[in-house]
Structures are given as structure tokens and as C-alpha cells.
Amino acid sequence: MAGGLSRRLGIDVTVVRIGLVLLALVSGFGAAGYVAAWLFLPVEGETATIAARAAKDRRGLALAIGCVPLLIALGVVVSVLGLGFVTSLIWGLVLAAAGMILVYRNEDETERVRIHRALATLTEIGSPAHRSRRSFAARILLGVVLLAAGLALLAIGHTYRGALGLVLGAVLMAGAFVVLFGPWWLRLARDLVTERNARIRAEERADMAAEVHDSVLQTLALIQRNADQPQKVAQLARAQERELRSWLFDGVAPWSLGGAEPATLAAGVALIEREVEATHGVAVDSVTVGDCPLDDDLRALLAATREATVNAAKWSGAPTVSLYVEVEPTSVSVYVRDRGVGFDPETVDGDRRGITESVCGRMARHGGTAAVHSRPGKGTEVELRVPRHPVRA
């Protein structure tokens, strides 16, 4: 920036730099001038200035104008305190801030990256990598000095310059606390954000794994069992491909194969009934009491229901699967029952993720519960339940 100015004015770069810094220190208009130059001088090799772009940025302009009340407020405070010499500084700094808003919103990518880098060094304070012993000691020392100065000012404040002394003391105290605890707060906030992001990512992954298990892995299992029937294998593979494509590229839930996504719980249950009957050749006897529109939790419930029904159709050996869905005022419950071979839930193979992950895990992630009742030779019943959210008007 200084380089650009010096070329334009024909003065040495160093002189311009020193001049700018001096101006900034004396009146605050130096900073404003620097930002103004940034706004109005075109970057080397470009014709349009940032200002030209900023003029079209209505929100940026509004934000910049928003600095005016700030200016007035600061002006009032300063004049009350009788600190005339600060006024000029404030004018300049506030103008500079307004200018920076416009610059930030309208500059090109390279400049934005530069600002981000400058800000990054600020936020790195307090990160574990920068916790050297020396900076820690310096921080404590500075904090203690500020604290002591603040306390002293507060103690003698009322005799020295009246209110101003008290205010200054309070400011110093606050500064001390920021210096002492700031890095720690920063780290805490950063850890919180990192942890939350990690959790969201893990949940997305688990949901995704469940979807893939329901669709792709199930189909692969079916293909293995029908390996001697080329036609059936081809049909399964085609259906799975269509399903996977529509999920990956159109965001359609895998279980709403082919048709439009159901809008209500009963429609979703009817779809599961049709689909499982068609794919697995087992009769599904579904009974639905009540109905309600679908939300994310209920969609997860339907997906788990479908998984439990498919499991019953595939493994139980029973000719019929009973599916009962009841919508109650505060919850929705689902019972999937078969009179097939049953199994011992204690000894179920960890490899068969169907029940644990796809059903139980999915229900838990959506605030619901899942229970599997089964005994060898006595059939299986899967019980699912999610709480209902009050209808938002």
C-alpha cells in the first residue's frame, strides 16, 4: 500500500511508511487515510478500485454507515470524561473501521487470505502449540502488574482525577483478567467448537453407515444367496444401483425406492409393507393406528422399522411378519413380530450389525428406544419407540 502511494506521489517508500505511522499515532486519521487509499487506489494491474465494487454492495454500505452511531456514542463518552485529545483519534479509528468493512467485503481473494492470516496469528494465542514457558511467565507478570496498577488506581482513584481514575482502574483490572485468563477462555471455546464438530461428523458417519448397511450390504447378502440365478442377481443389482444413485445424487432416502417420498407415517409403513413383500416374498401384515406427518425422527423410526422387518423376512423363516404401528399423543411405537426361528440376543454375532447399529443405534441417536425380545424357537419381536415433538404452529 505504501509502495503504491509512493509511486503515485513520487516519494520514497520508507518516508511514506514513517509518515503514515506518525499520522496514525497523532490523530487516528493516519489509519483512516491508509484504509481510504486501500479503497480508492486500484491494485497493480487492475483498473477497478475496491471502492467501485463497494458502491454496489448495499449490505456493506449499511454496515459501514452503522459505524456512525458508534462514533457518536464514543464521542459523547469522551467529551463527558473531558478527554479532548482522544476525539480526533476516535474519528480516525471509526472511519478506518467503516472503511475496513467495505474493503473486507469487496476486495479480491488474495487480500482476503492476507487478512485471514493476520487474524489467525491473533487467535492462535493460547493454543497448545504456543504455550511456551517464557510467554506464560510474561503473561502472568503482565497480568499481575496490570492487576496491581488497577487496584492501586481504584484505591486512590477518588482523590486522583475523580471519576476518571476509577474508570481507568476498572479498565486496567479488566485488562489484567483478559491477559491472565483470555488464552484459557479462548482454548475452552475452541475445544468446545472442535468437539461439537467432531460429534456432528461422527453422527453423520453413523447415519450414513446405517443407510449403506440397509441398502447396499443387504443387497449384497441377497446376491450371494441367489448366486445361482443370474436373472435374479441382475434384477437385484439394478434395483440397488437405482436406489443408490437416487440417494447419492438426488438426496432421496433409499427406502423410498422408485416412488415419491411418503408424507405421513402410515404411507411410509404401507411402503415398507409393499417393498418387503415384493423383495423377500414374505407376507407383511401391517396395522397402523393413527397417523401423523413425518419429521426426521420419524423417518429414522421408519428406516429402523424397515430394517427390522427385512431382518424378520430374511432370517426368521416365518411366512408372515406382523407390523404394528401406533401413533400416541406423546410417542410413536412400532412392533415388528415374527413366529420364526428366533435367536438368543446374548449370542448374536457382532458381525451382524443389522440389529445393533441400524436399529438400536439409529433409535438412540433420535432420542428413541429399541428392544429386541427373542428366544430360539419362539420367534422375535422388535419394539421401537420415539417421542413425538409437539406440533409447531
Place this chain on the structure above:
Amino acid sequence: MNPAPLRVVLVDDHHLFRAGVRTELGDAVDVVGEAEDVAGAVVLVDGAVPDVVLLDVHLPGGGGRAVIEAVKQGHPDVRFLALSVSDAPEDVISVIRAGARGYVTKTISGPELVDAVRRVAAGDAVFSPRLAGFVLDAFATMPGADGPPASFDPELDQLSPREREVLRHIARGYTYKEIARDLSISTKTVESHVSAVLRKLQLSTRHQLTRWATERRLI
């Protein structure tokens, strides 16, 4: 076991379906006649006076309900069991309200159907999971939400918690025996709960039940 096998009449408009049911029933009962519409069914039942009529919900000439209403007066001892694939709840409920003692779906297996016929003949009620679901649905709305409260009769217009629990188990696919074990009551008690529900279903004047019927102009 029975000295005289139960005498059964089949009423359904699909010839193939009647043949299928006849095969499924086998020798367990005596199928004394078949009819394919309301008029034919009324004449047949009048003449044969069977123990049980297996009745399709949808029939040319007025539906299963019309058959029951025409025959009921002259032969109060003839029992009806509705049998159908998949119907709107209001149609099923209106056949029950006309006097049928149960409703089973056509996916029912042969032995189960024979068992259901025996039950109906003995005066019990037969609730398939689907009918249990319909009934829970029909009685689900809170009293007072429909119809004037003055006509509300708690004895008839709402299900007891126990009856509700029994219906829920039926809807989940449990047999009476399994329900009895699960709720620690006798099979006889389960049967009496179901019969009580059937009575309420037939006698209740709940707005919703009558509205279902009147919407179809059957009352």
C-alpha cells in the same frame, strides 16, 4: 371331534376365491352353499340356515352389510364372519355394527380360518390384527372431541385400559393364548375382553362410528 361338522356358507363375488377358501377349509367344516351377490346370499341363507356365513365386505348389491340386515330378523342364530382382502376401516366397522362377529383378512391360513369359524359359531368374537387396529383407531379420539357430551356413555363409548391392551396385542399379531400368557390372565378372560369390545363396537352411538357408516349412506 364334533358330532356334526359346522355348516358354512361362502359369500364372495370372486369364484376363484370361493374355490380357494373351500379347499383351505377342507373337511373341517361342511360348506353347504356359495353365493356371489347380496340377493343370492339372502335366498341361500334363508333356505340353508347355516351356522356361520363367511361374508365378503364388498358385494354387488349393497355389500356384506345388506346381507346381514336382510337375514338377521328371520334367523337370529346365524353368525357372520367378515372375510376380505383389504378394506377401508369404515366398511369393516359398518359390517361389524350390522352384526358380524368378527373380521379376518384373506391372508389367514386354513387352520386359522377353521379356528375362527369355530369361535364365531360358539358365540365368540374374532378380531384379526387389522380389525383390532381399526377399532383402536375408532376409539382413539378423546371423548368430547366428537359429538355432544350429553350422548356420551362411558360404558359403551370408550375402551377400558385392559381392553385396549388386549387389542394392542392382537394388532401386534399375538394369539389369544399368547396374550393370556403375556398379561397373566386366562384365555377365557381375553375372550371376554374381546367380546366386550365387540359389544361396544355394535352398540356405541359414538359420533365417529355412526359418521363412518352414514358417510357411506348405510344407516
